[in-house]
Amino acid sequence: MYQTAWADYAAGQFQLAISGFEQFLKTFPKSDLADDAQYYVGEALASQNRLKDAVAAYDAVIKTYPGTPRVADAYYKRGVALEGLNQIPQARDSLEYVLKTFPESTAARLAKQYLDKLKRD
Numbered sequence: 001m002y003q004t005a006w007a008d009y010a011a012g013q014f015q016l017a018i019s020g021f022e023q024f025l026k027t028f029p030k031s032d033l034a035d036d037a038q039y040y041v042g043e044a045l046a047s048q049n050r051l052k053d054a055v056a057a058y059d060a061v062i063k064t065y066p067g068t069p070r071v072a073d074a075y076y077k078r079g080v081a082l083e084g085l086n087q088i089p090q091a092r093d094s095l096e097y098v099l100k101t102f103p104e105s106t107a108a109r110l111a112k113q114y115l116d117k118l119k120r121d
Helices: 002-010 014-027 034-047 051-064 070-084 088-101 106-120
Strands: none
Touching: 002 014, 002 034, 014 034, 034 051, 034 070, 051 070, 070 088, 070 106, 088 106
């Protein structure tokens, strides 16, 4: 089920992917892939420019799957989506949280670059 949703996501079939990942989460809420599924719901929503919904999906990763590898990515992508919604202070808070809490992560490196971009703009 996860692989089918992932294939839909990879093919750019974002609405199908969202439905598939949500069904996966209902069926296997404790799966090791649950945090990934929730994260990719956010990614698919962001790809459709449904940024408010994407922020909610990233928040769900943060709240539902603390301590999992996707949390740093969710904070970073949440910041990017908030910037897209012109919520710059909240975007900065999310990006700075990644830097403080996950300093060695790829998400922190990306968050630093994004913060630098925000400062230039």
